Amino acid sequence: SVIKARLGIEPNGRVQKFFTNTCYKHMDKYVPMDEGNLRINASIGNDTITYESPYAKYQYYGMREDGSHVVKYYTTPGTGPYWDKRMVSAEMQDVLEEVQNYIGGK
Numbered sequence: 001s002v003i004k005a006r007l008g009i010e011p012n013g014r015v016q017k018f019f020t021n022t023c024y025k026h027m028d029k030y031v032p033m034d035e036g037n038l039r040i041n042a043s044i045g046n047d048t049i050t051y052e053s054p055y056a057k058y059q060y061y062g063m064r065e066d067g068s069h070v071v072k073y074y075t076t077p078g079t080g081p082y083w084d085k086r087m088v089s090a091e092m093q094d095v096l097e098e099v100q101n102y103i104g105g106k
Helices: 002-007 014-030 056-061 083-104
Strands: 042-044 049-051
Touching (some): 014 049
Antiparallel strands (some): 042 049
16 A cells, blocks of 8 residues: 555565564574684575675574584574574564664654
């Protein structure tokens, strides 16, 4: 509708893009880091964040797909598997406030 378009809240609109980028920004501290490649090698779509390092899936699930090796140690405190869920649990209210301010300020 016209109101949704004006506010930028239509699918793939500016608010969706802002929300996705804000999630990425808040998620960064929960993504495991040794040299930083996992955090850097990410692509941000309208409503997706894809970590593209070859070992990203292994780090995200905390084990190899076949379960043959479990990650038991993450070099940066507070990081670990399922980093999106960690961010949502700890910071989603902050993300939503930023989005609300963005909508209200435009």
